[in-house]
Amino acid sequence: MRKGHHRTKRRDERRPAPREPRAAAATVTLPNRIRIPPVAKLAALPTVGKWLWTCRDGFEGQLYEELCWKKCGATLLGAGLVETEREPSSPPTFARMGFRVDALVKTPQQAAAALRHEPSRVQVWVPDTDAGNARAGECLAWQSTINALRENIKDPATPWAAFESGAWLGQVCLVAPHTAAVGSIGARVALSLAAGGRARMKRTADAPSxxxxxxxxxxxxxxxxxxxxxxxxxxxxxxxxxxxxxxxxxxxxxxxxxxxxxxxxxxxxxxxxxxxxxxxxxxxxxxxxxxxxxxxxxxxxxxxxxxxxxxxxxxxxxxxxxxxxxxxxxxxxxxxxxxxxxxxxxxxxxxxxxxxxxxxxxxxxxxx
Ligand SMILES: C[S@@+](CC[C@H](N)C(=O)[O-])C[C@H]1O[C@@H](n2cnc3c(N)ncnc32)[C@H](O)[C@@H]1O
CATH class of the missing domain: 3.40.50.150 (Vaccinia Virus protein VP39)
Structure with missing residues (x-):
């Protein structure tokens, strides 16, 4: 190494090495790896009758592979979105929210009409991706029109109240400009009670991290x-x-x-x-x-x-x-x-x- 030129230590090297000999990790036979299609080239719309899943932006490849391994007929739709033919037997690790698509609609009026199961709350959301977040403003307009049109959700239940009463959560995911996938999921089986699985926690002054x-x-x-x-x-x-x-x-x-x-x-x-x-x-x-x-x-x-x-x-x-x-x-x-x-x-x-x-x-x- 040249004089005066210090190599920056990697994070792990700065710490004391663990002293104790450790037990071996469990032996696991993994399914074959799945080839992930290039996400940038994809922007497919969901299919009515299939399950739509969303995840953290950039993790759609992991979610797609996971759903392939769970053998539920997965298709990678694009950034943050994967669909499956069937519901997997256990909740996917990389999914934030999932629901069965009952309709693909163009307007909030059509979305309100397509909601089944009398939901006690409707969650309108966009995938957490650059393209999705750029359309976040549309959510508010869709939400207020849907709430106004559905008598039973004029005064929506809180997500926890929906959970406690075992109510349905209506799902309206704006998958493309002026296009939404509509469905419902029981609050007790939903992957998250937050819209699109974005469970934002409060940052407090005493614990800012x-x-x-x-x-x-x-x-x-x-x-x-x-x-x-x-x-x-x-x-x-x-x-x-x-x-x-x-x-x-x-x-x-x-x-x-x-x-x-x-x-x-x-x-x-x-x-x-x-x-x-x-x-x-x-x-x-x-x-x-x-x-x-x-x-x-x-x-x-x-x-x-x-x-x-x-x-x-x-x-x-x-x-x-x-x-x-x-x-x-x-x-x-x-x-x-x-x-x-x-x-x-x-x-x-x-x-x-x-x-x-x-x-x-x-x-x-x-x-x-
Ligand atoms: C992400 S930080 C933890 C933050 C913490 N949960 C909090 O709320 O403030 C990760 C921590 O792991 C600690 N760490 C890494 N290796 C460790 C080890 N072998 N034994 C104990 N702590 C370790 C680091 O010192 C660091 O403070």
Whole structure:
């Protein structure tokens, strides 16, 4: 290397290497990889009678491959949109929202007439892509016309009220200028209660980081949260957005990170900071919840989380897994298999709205 020329260290090199030898990841036989058609050349409209799925912009290839692997007759329509012949047997990780298309319409009047199932709320949305977002203004006009035309949704139920009563959510997705796919989905089976799956969480002054919003959204998705007195372990916790959110819920938090927590959290009576690598951390007693947002290689993190289930150190899991640049779907499958192998059950993975090159995973430890 030339004098005075310093190579910038890669992120991983700056951190202490994990000390403990780790268990092998689960062996998985993957389906054949699928060739992804060039998305830029595609702008197909959805088909009536098929299922329409939307995802984060740029992840349509992953969603398409995932739906092909689930054998439900997938077609890549264009940026942010995939359709399938059938509903898959389990919710796709890379989808934000999906519904069966009942009609393709040109006006909000036609959309209002095409809505079946008497929805208690209609969600009008655009795919979260450059082209889709440029048409976001159209949504408001469509929404108010539809609400005015449908007597039962003049005073729409909140998404949570719709969930609690088991009501239908009308779906109107503006897939192209003046063209919408219309359908309905039960609020209890919808991938998200937010329009188009864009569950925007509030950024608060005390937790300004994206990390805190990721946890808020994750807990909303999981449907249960830690309560007063619960013991939570937070792996990869610095500077403390997740720890803060858990404290707000009344939990005690063991925060594990090679980095530092923000000063107020270091002094907090219900926080204990373990300034060390999570790979060498052993809890003094089993905890109720294991949280993990470690910026580390996904399979090694999955193996670490599997160890927690194997040792019965935690009952519930919520983790954010960073995906590799390439082969994201095979990694998602491997992570799931590794967690199940370790003893986690009901393992669910989803790329939530606040997740970038990441997926959120939740699970409970197998009884017995
Ligand atoms: C995305 S940040 C976590 C943000 C945190 N959840 C929050 O809300 O503030 C990732 C963290 O993982 C930590 N990390 C990476 N490798 C680690 C390891 N082996 N052990 C413990 N922490 C680790 C980093 O130090 C970094 O603070």
């Amino acid at each position: 994206r990390a805190a919003m990721k946890l808020d959204e994750a807990l909303e998705w999981v449907g249960v949260s830690p309560g007063k007195g619960d013991l939570c372990v937070d792996l990869g916790s610095a500077p403390g957005g997740w720890t803060r959110r858990l404290l707000e819920r009344g939990a005690r938090v063991w925060s594990v990170d090679t980095g530092l927590l923000s000063p107020d959290l270091q002094k907090h009576a219900r926080v204990k900071h373990f300034h060390q690598t999570a790979f060498a951390f052993t809890p003094e007693e089993p905890c109720d919840w294991l949280f993990c947002d470690m910026a580390w290689r996904p399979l090694e993190v999955a193996q670490l989380l599997a160890k927690w289930a194997r040792n019965r150190w935690a009952t519930q899991l919520v983790a954010n897994i960073k995906l590799p640049m390439k082969d994201k779907l095979p990694m998602v499958v491997r992570v799931k298999a590794t967690l199940e192998d370790g003893g986690w059950s009901d393992v669910r993975l989803r790329q939530l709205y606040h997740d970038r090159d990441e997926v959120t995973v939740c699970a409970v430890r197998k009884a017995g």
